[in-house]
Amino acid sequence: MAQLDGQIAIVTGASRGIGRAIAETFVREGARVVICGRKQEVLDQVAREIGPLVTPVACHVGRADDIRNLVDTTVAEFGRVDILVNNAGTNVAQGPCLEMDEGQFDKMVDVNLKSAFRLMNAVAPGMCERGSGSIINIASISGIRPQHHGMLYSMTKAALIMMTQSYAVELGPMGVRVNAIAPGLIQTKLSEYYWKDDARRDSQVNRQPVRHLGQPSEIAEAALLLAGGGGSYMTGQTLVIDGGFLLSSI
Ligand SMILES: NC(=O)c1ccc[n+]([C@@H]2O[C@H](COP(=O)([O-])OP(=O)(O)OC[C@H]3O[C@@H](n4cnc5c(N)ncnc54)[C@H](OP(=O)(O)O)[C@@H]3O)[C@@H](O)[C@H]2O)c1
Numbered sequence: 001m002a003q004l005d006g007q008i009a010i011v012t013g014a015s016r017g018i019g020r021a022i023a024e025t026f027v028r029e030g031a032r033v034v035i036c037g038r039k040q041e042v043l044d045q046v047a048r049e050i051g052p053l054v055t056p057v058a059c060h061v062g063r064a065d066d067i068r069n070l071v072d073t074t075v076a077e078f079g080r081v082d083i084l085v086n087n088a089g090t091n092v093a094q095g096p097c098l099e100m101d102e103g104q105f106d107k108m109v110d111v112n113l114k115s116a117f118r119l120m121n122a123v124a125p126g127m128c129e130r131g132s133g134s135i136i137n138i139a140s141i142s143g144i145r146p147q148h149h150g151m152l153y154s155m156t157k158a159a160l161i162m163m164t165q166s167y168a169v170e171l172g173p174m175g176v177r178v179n180a181i182a183p184g185l186i187q188t189k190l191s192e193y194y195w196k197d198d199a200r201r202d203s204q205v206n207r208q209p210v211r212h213l214g215q216p217s218e219i220a221e222a223a224l225l226l227a228g229g230g231g232s233y234m235t236g237q238t239l240v241i242d243g244g245f246l247l248s249s250i
Pocket residue numbers: 012013014015016017018019036037038039042059060061062087088089090111138139140141182183184185186187188189190191
């Protein structure tokens with residue numbers, strides 16, 4: 001039997017990359033998946049490609065009204081949310097700490113962090129009432145070690161990991177598990193600076209015990225574990241999926 005048969009999931013940032021791979025994997029396992037991104041026409045195309053179990057709803061995760069609409073639309077259509085994946089993220093504000101301004105700080109917090117806070121607070125009460133649910137926050141190894149010239153990105157991802165632990169402690173007794181995944185380098189648009197150039201990609205991959213460039217599907221399979229029965233005894237955890245990259249700094 002499919003692992004997520006009949007489950008209702010929201011996956012943010014699912015128009016491409018890791019979020020899309022998670023949506024595809026959840027659909028493969030029988031879930032209905034509401035996908036979001038900023039552009040309705042792109043989402044419509046993705047939904048056509050993945051199949052009828054996907055519902056596309058445009059949502060800028062940095063905007064409270066959009067988040068409310070995403071959750072209300074899902075609940076109106078399917079009655080509940082069983083799985084929430086906070087995946088949408090950005091790394092627009094890169095550079096030395098001393099050159100970052102408050103506008104960049106606020107944008108990074110709104111998109112990478114406050115979005116997860118708003119979505120968890122909108123969705124978790126229903127999960128608690130029903131006594132079950134799984135929330136998965138896509139963090140990063142940059143939330144565990146500082147990314148060079150990526151202070152704002154690292155800061156939001158570190159906070160997301162702590163947010164995950166805090167919600168896990170409070171919601172666990174109500175049957176809701178909250179976990180994070182910290183990917184290393186995965187081949188997506190967001191990370192193309194690190195893999196498009198052959199020399200830069202090789203230098204990265206050669207520092208990993210697992211000598212291939214990570215793929216979105218390798219994160220999606222971990223999300224499936226956390227979403228489904230296989231993760232029933234796991235909460236508050238951050239799964240590091242980086243081909244062993246972080247080991248190289250020890
Ligand atoms: N790739 C890596 O190496 C890597 C490593 C560690 C962690 N991560 C994390 O993994 C997650 C997914 O990243 P990815 O690599 O798959 O990136 P990606 O290929 O660039 O995809 C990002 C997704 O997020 C959506 N998105 C961006 N800003 C949004 C916003 N304000 N509101 C709604 N949706 C938004 C994008 O859709 P639209 O542009 O259409 O809105 C797209 O669907 C992120 O949280 C990222 O930090 C990635």
